[in-house]
Amino acid sequence: MTDDSYAFEGTTPAAPATGDNNPAVSISELAFALKRTLEDRFGLVRLRGEISKVNRHASGHVYLTLKDDKASLDGVVWKGQVRGLSIQPETGLEVIVTGKITSYPARSSYQIVIDSMEAAGAGALLAQLERLKAKLRDEGLFEPARKVALPGYPRVIGVITSPTGAVIRDILHRIRERWPCHVLVWPVVVQGEVAARQVAAAIRGFEALTPGGPVPRPDALVVARGGGSVEDLWPFNDEDLARAIAACSIPLVSAVGHETDTTLIDFVSDRRAPTPTGAAEILTPVRAELVATLADLERRRLQGAARLIEDRRTRLRATARGLPKRPEDLLGLARQRLDHASSRLGSALGRNVAVHQHRLAVLQGRLGRGLLDRGLERRATRLATLSEKLSVPPRALDRGTQSLITLSRALNSLNPRTPKPGFARVEAGDGQWLTAAGQIAPGQALGLVFADGRVDVRAEGGTAPEPAPAPAPPPAQKTRRVAPPPPDQGDLF
Template sequence: MTDVDTDSNAKAYSVSELAFALKRTLEDAYGFVRLRAELSKVTFHSNGHVYLTLKDERAAIDGVVWKGSVRALSVRPEQGLEVIVTGKITTYPAGSRYQIVIETMEAAGVGALLAQLERLKTKLQAEGLFEPSAKRPLPAMPAVVGVITSPTGAVIRDILHRIRDRWPCRVIVWPVVVQGETAAAQVGNAIARFNALEPGGPVPRPDIIIVARGGGSVEDLWAFNDETLARTVFAGTIPLISAVGHETDTTLIDFVSDRRAPTP
C-alpha cells in the first residue's frame, strides 16, 4: 500500500490566473482603507502622479496618488510628514507587488501641519520671497480696490463699511470660498485674474488687492498656507494686503504679501 498525493488533482493555476485572482481578492476585501503612516520616498513624477511609501516602525507599503487626485489633497506630500490617508489596495500582477491608491490625505494632527508649514516657510524665505525689498508700496489714494473673499459673512460687510467711512472708492469683490480643498486654487486664480486686467479695460484694474477671511483654527486657515498660492501672491504686480485671520493667526501669505492687516 502506498501513500497517495491528495493534492495531485488540485487545479493548476496559470501565473496570470493566480495573480489576477489575488488582485480581485485584495480589491474586494480592501476596497476602502484608512491608514495612518509616515511618508517617505515621495516622488512627484513628470506625468503628474505622486509615488510614495507609507511606513511605520515595522512595515512599509507603496502608494500612488493619481494626477487627478493630487490637487484635492489637503496637504502636500513630503518626506517625514505623518498623515492619514484613505484609498484602496490594489496589486500590480506583472511584478507581484501591491500598493494603496490614495484618494485623500490629511496631516495627522496640528503638530504635523505646523511642522510642514515651518519647512515650507524656511524654503520660501531662502528663495527671497519674504524680503522687505520685494514688498510693493501701497497706493496712498486708491481709486479701485479689489477684494477677494467669501461674498457672505461678516468680513466683507466690515471691509465695505470701513472703506466707505475712511476712503470712499470703487470696490470690486471677487467671490471665492475661503476654506476647504478648493479654496487655495480659487484665491490664487482671483489674484492672477485681477493682475491680468488691462488698465482702461471694461473691468477696472484694482490699484490694490485685499485677500480676506475671518479667524479660525489652523485647519480652517490652511488654504492660505498653500505654496502655489504664496508664489502667486509674490508674482503679482498689484500691491496686496493679507487680511486673513485675527491678530494671533498667521498664515504663509502674510509673509509674502505687501502688508498684513488682521481682521477684527
C-alpha cells in the same frame, strides 16, 4: 479535490497530474484573483503613517511609501488626484490617507491607491509649514525690498473673499465710513481643498486687468478670511498661492484670521493686517479727517494772507509819514522842471541846427576846385621828376655792368672744359680729370684734350711724386698781458 484548494471562475482546469485531481492555474490568474480579493475586502481604508521615499514621476503620478515603527506600505496618487490633495506629500510628514488597497501583479506587491490626504495633526502641519517658509525665504520672497508701497488714496480696491460671510460686510462697511470708493469683490471659497487654487486664480485675474478697460484695475488688493483652526486656514499656506502673491504687481494686503493667526501669505504679501477690518483701515484714509485737515490748512492760509496784508499796510503807513500831505506837492517841482525843459527844447534845437549849418558852410568853402587843382599839380610835377631820373641810368649801374663783363671774360678764359691754344687737359680712360703726376701709372691709357681735338696716348714712365711739404705749425698765440689789479681803493659807497 482537497479542502485547501481553490477554484477560479472562468478558468479551464489543466490536465491533472498522475495521482492528483487538483487543477493547476496560471500565475497571472492567481495574481488577478488576489487583486480582486484585496479590492473587494479593502475597498475603502483610512491609514495613518509617516511618508517616506516620495517620487514624483514625469507622468504626474506620485509614488510614495507609508510606514510606522513596524511595517511599511507602498502608495500611489494618480495625476488627477494630486492637485486635489489638501496637503502635498513630503518626506517625513505624518498624514492620514484614505483610499483602497490593491495589488500590482507585475511585482507581486500590494499598495494603496490614495484618494485624499490630510495631516495627522497640528504638529505635522506646522512642520511642513516651517519647511516651506524656509524654502521661500531662501528664494528671497520675504525680502522687504521687493514689497510694493500701498497707495495713499485708492480709487478702486479689489477684495478676494467669500461673498456670503461676515468678512465682506465688515470690509464694505468700514470702507464706506472712511473712504467711499469703488470696491470689486472676487468671490472665492476660503476653506477646503480648492480654496488655494481659487484665491490664486483671483489674484491672477485682477493682475490681468488693463488700466482704462471696461473693468477698472484695482489700486490695491485684499485677501480676507475670518478666524479658524490651523486646518481651516491651511489653504493660505499653499506654495502656489504664495508665489502668485509674490508675482503680483498690485499692492496686496493679507487679512486672514485673527491677529494671532499667521499664514504663509502674510510673509509674501506687501502688508499684513491683523483682521479684515484692519485691512480696510490700512488701505483707506479717513475722509472726515482729510476734510478737517483741509479746512485747517485753508484757515491757516487765510490767516497768513491777512497777516501779510496787515504787515504791508503798516509798512506803507510808516513810509507815508515821511511824504508830503498831498501827492501834488511831491510831484509839483518835477512837473515845473519838465515844463521849463520842454519850453526850451524848440529854441535849443534851432540853435543847434544853425551851428552845424555854419560849420558845413566853412568846410564847403575850403573844398573848392582850386584846392583840388593845386594838389593835382604838385603830384604831377613830382611824377615828372621821378620819370626823368628813371630814364637816365645812373653811373654806378654802368660801372657794375662793365665789371661784370670783364669777370665773365676772365672766367671763360680759365674754364678747363674749353682748353686754350698751348694747353691740354689730361683725362683717364674713364673720363676722370688728372691734375697731378702721381695719379698716372706706367702704361695707363690717357687722353689729351686740346682746343681743337682729343689725342689718346699711353704713359711710358714717370717720376715719383715729391712728398708734400709738412704743414707749417700754427702760429703761436700771443698771450694777452693782463694788467695787475689796482690797489684797493676802498668802497666809494
